[in-house]
Amino acid sequence: MPRTAILLGYAGLIPFVGLPVLALTGQLHYFQAYTYFVQYSAIILSFFGGMHYLDAIQNRRSNHQLYVSMLPSIVGWTSLVFLDGYLLLSVLSIAYIGMLMYDKYVLALEKDILLPYTFMRTMLTTIVVISHLFMASI
Template sequence: MPISAKVLAYLGLIPFIGIPILIFSELLSAYSGYVYFVQYSAIILSFFGGIHWYDALQKKRTNHQLYVSMAPSIVAWGALIFLEGSMLLSVLSIAYIAILMYDKYNLELERQVVIEYTFLRIVLTTLVVLCHFLMVLI
């Protein structure tokens, strides 16, 4: 996995970590921070369906993977529309964990890439879910 991909992945944590810090330092209101946080979270969650869309098309598979590739976007969008507060943050967190588990068992990448990608995703997902929990406490 290219180092640039890893760097970009970790840079994607900035809003997840930065928004709670801005709220605690009173540079951002709790309400605005919450709105920005869940919007960013939903966008990033939607992004994870793309790898399955690409993988399914590359492998010319029309099995569940192609359909599941749309799930993160639909879950994120639906959660933003129908949920709020800790319920919204919880659903987004659960969706991150679910797509991580799906990635682990369904992506057909080279073995070394799968190992590196899975490790990266476990670290990132753990940090993202912890940030969601922190936002629930705020």
């Protein structure tokens, strides 16, 4: 996997880790930090659908993958519109875990890319879910 992709993946954690810390230390009001956090979370969740959209098109799949590729965006947006508090954080966390599991079993990447990608996604998703729990506990 390209080093840049790995660095960008881990750099994407900065808001997930930084916003709860800013709220906890009082440098950012909790409501602002929470709002920015869930908005960022929904946007990043949507990104994972794009992986499956591209995979389905490149590999000429007309199965469920193309439809599932739209779910992260729909779940992220409807969650932002209709949910709040712990429920919103919980739904987003579960969606991240669900996308990770779906990635592991459906993405048709070459082995030399799939294994490092899956490892990185597991690490990133673990930190993202812990960050959601941390935001909920503040």
